[in-house]
Amino acid sequence: MSVHTLPARGLPLLLLLALALTGCVDAAPETKIHIDGSSTVFPITEAVVEEYARAHPEARITVGVSGTGGGFRKFCRQEIDVADASRPIKESEQRDCAQRGVRYTDIRVGYDGLAVVVHPANTWVQSLTVQELKRLWEPAAQHRVTRWKHLRPEWPDAEIHLFGAGTASGTYDYFTQAIVGTAHASRGDYTASEDDNVLVQGISTDRLALGFFGYAYYEANRAKLKLVPIDDEKPENGAGPVAPSIETVKNNSYAPLSRPLLVYVSRPAGRRPAVQAFVHFYLEQAPRLAREVGYIPMPAEEYRREQAKFAAFVSQSHP
Incomplete structure (x- = not known):
């Protein structure tokens, strides 16, 4: 897993990862969130993680950068909860996830x-x-x-x-x-x-x-x-x-x-309160943080639609 750094705007992500790793022994599995994928989406995800860590010091979030394709491979193998993506999931990746029984939703977080x-x-x-x-x-x-x-x-x-x-x-x-x-x-x-x-x-x-x-x-x-x-x-x-x-x-x-910037969330992850709280926080903060890291935020109505779509996704009854 590689770690990217942009000019500091808060806690370095490497420090956040260190805090996450040192706390892993005591942290309950349901409080851990594993993210990986696009290096393009990384800056906004990094900014959200930094803000979230300040508000939720109990959170244990790791962020990797293996590219969109690498992130989807880990996502379909259920090795991560959230996949950062700078393109929509391909048909071959959809089949891979389907064969492994992984259901998911995509969430737009901005434009690039x-x-x-x-x-x-x-x-x-x-x-x-x-x-x-x-x-x-x-x-x-x-x-x-x-x-x-x-x-x-x-x-x-x-x-x-x-x-x-x-x-x-x-x-x-x-x-x-x-x-x-x-x-x-x-x-x-x-x-x-x-x-x-x-x-x-x-x-x-x-x-x-x-x-x-x-x-x-x-x-x-x-x-x-x-x-x-x-x-x-x-x-x-x-x-x-x-x-x-x-x-x-x-x-x-x-x-x-x-192009749009996306994150993908699996249904098992989306049903965990910690992941729900993080995704809602992400969409609330994305308009401001996207601009800070050089991306283009969506109109407020689009973020509201993404919030509603995610809420509907996690409330569905089938696995």
């Missing part, structure tokens, strides 16, 4: 835009089109589109060093679907990681780098990264390149790299 970034010393890239990103990232690009001039002839005759989400990440699935046109299809010759901090470190120290990850990680590291506006070349979304921001994600003009 994927950021495409380069090193600040990159003076030639002012924007990219979706078609250029496709030519750069599609499987056929491997060994063919390897230098900046291959994208635009006026750009430098220098290598492109690519960084992106690991293949177990929901960010990878979403990016490849939105840009390449097929989920889980891309060139393989890039530096991949489910840990977005690794990607930030790589791009921020390499003048020839380009990469993508969740917008919150750009916000937390904007002094050492350069954001690249994207042009989807569709008139209905406005003319010219658009950069991700709260407004452009909310109004869907940052297309096609905007």
Whole structure:
């Protein structure tokens, strides 16, 4: 299990995990909550856990980051109670959960835009089109589109060093679907990681780098990264390149790299009072905390609908 840290806004998550582990001997199993999954959803979940720990010192919550796909594998094996996800659950994952008798509900907690970034010393890239990103990232690009001039002839005759989400990440699935046109299809010759901090470190120290990850990680590291506006070349979304921001994600003009952020809760976990209290707290605090960590909150009515949906889910009579 890897642990991510963003600039401190409260108790470091590592400390929270240590407190959780030291208290595990005495803590009743029903007070423990295990969360794992998306590195993109991690910042908002981390913020919620920090706030919840202050209000509920008896809580024992651990948060892992194994990517959306890794989180769903653990979720369907009933190793965790809550799965953070930056994409909806796939049909194959649904079948896996069904075969193991795991029922669940999804809960939307906010919205995110994927950021495409380069090193600040990159003076030639002012924007990219979706078609250029496709030519750069599609499987056929491997060994063919390897230098900046291959994208635009006026750009430098220098290598492109690519960084992106690991293949177990929901960010990878979403990016490849939105840009390449097929989920889980891309060139393989890039530096991949489910840990977005690794990607930030790589791009921020390499003048020839380009990469993508969740917008919150750009916000937390904007002094050492350069954001690249994207042009989807569709008139209905406005003319010219658009950069991700709260407004452009909310109004869907940052297309096609905007997406919902989700958490999944299993029925056995959802019936436990500790999990119910945490999920309700999560939805109450998400509007404020999403904004704090660089995400886009939903309208208040949407959060009320998610609260009602979760309440109905845990009250259903069948297992």
